[in-house]
Amino acid sequence: MQTKRMTFNSRWLPYALLAPQVIITLVFFVWPASQALWQSMLRQDPFGLRTTFVWFQNFERLFEDSHYLASMKTTLIFAVSTTLLSMSVALLFAVMVNRMIRSQNAYSTFLVWPYAVAPAIAGVLWWFIFNPSVGILPYILEGFGYDWNHRLDAGDAMILVVVAAAWKQISYNFLFFLAGLHSIPQSLVEAAAIDGASRTKRFWTIIFPLLSPTTFFLMVVNVVYAMFDTFGVIHATTEGGPAQATNILVYKVYRDGFVGNNLGSSAAQSVILMVIVIALTVVQFRWIERRVNY
Numbered sequence: 001m002q003t004k005r006m007t008f009n010s011r012w013l014p015y016a017l018l019a020p021q022v023i024i025t026l027v028f029f030v031w032p033a034s035q036a037l038w039q040s041m042l043r044q045d046p047f048g049l050r051t052t053f054v055w056f057q058n059f060e061r062l063f064e065d066s067h068y069l070a071s072m073k074t075t076l077i078f079a080v081s082t083t084l085l086s087m088s089v090a091l092l093f094a095v096m097v098n099r100m101i102r103s104q105n106a107y108s109t110f111l112v113w114p115y116a117v118a119p120a121i122a123g124v125l126w127w128f129i130f131n132p133s134v135g136i137l138p139y140i141l142e143g144f145g146y147d148w149n150h151r152l153d154a155g156d157a158m159i160l161v162v163v164a165a166a167w168k169q170i171s172y173n174f175l176f177f178l179a180g181l182h183s184i185p186q187s188l189v190e191a192a193a194i195d196g197a198s199r200t201k202r203f204w205t206i207i208f209p210l211l212s213p214t215t216f217f218l219m220v221v222n223v224v225y226a227m228f229d230t231f232g233v234i235h236a237t238t239e240g241g242p243a244q245a246t247n248i249l250v251y252k253v254y255r256d257g258f259v260g261n262n263l264g265s266s267a268a269q270s271v272i273l274m275v276i277v278i279a280l281t282v283v284q285f286r287w288i289e290r291r292v293n294y
Contacts, residue, residue, distance in 0.1 A: 074247060093174050097174075126237065173222070189206060234246060235251065
């Protein structure tokens, strides 16, 4: 089998085509990452007049700090809950929409709209809905005997930020799950139906295994989203409270660096967060991908 080879009239043309992407990567990723790594090994006095090179002392102090370890636990709970909730609801919506014939495009359009909402706006929206004073949901829950107050109760605060962050990501997951469902050969599903398999059995034995590439991709994306892109949601709803109950790692970087002016510790936290996300991605591609059916 012969393969076509692309030839360029100029030897510099391939480098010119690659240059924009390389420049963007260097300017917006490599350079900030290197600056964060360098800053993580420095310590400044409270007035910013003197800087001392301290090697890895900032990292050592972090792992001895009970508040930072609690923030890591909070981040784990938040990331897992947000990923499971957003992917489960999105898969449910995709399966329901996929069964429609006439109104499928209309429902798809309505379900995609929330993705255009900024994270901060999504946080404010759900903050109003769950507000103990003016929100509709606390009023309804009060009728069932539950006193909702995310400003005082850590569990209520975690539920609020998980719901707000998951709602923002459902539309993105829905699009990919719906595309994955459209790519599944209907002949396989119809053959299972003829053999007497129930709708539930057809889903778990045929449809869901064939969705494993899409599910794996979304799992990686959602974990990264929960770890990095939920700052606006946290800032607009709970600001890490009450009593640091929703102070996830990415928000703690902001609090310590821009509010507490502890730049060395904040940079060390950002480096650790970056390493955690890279490690999780490597683990997912290295071990979990083996269970994916392509």
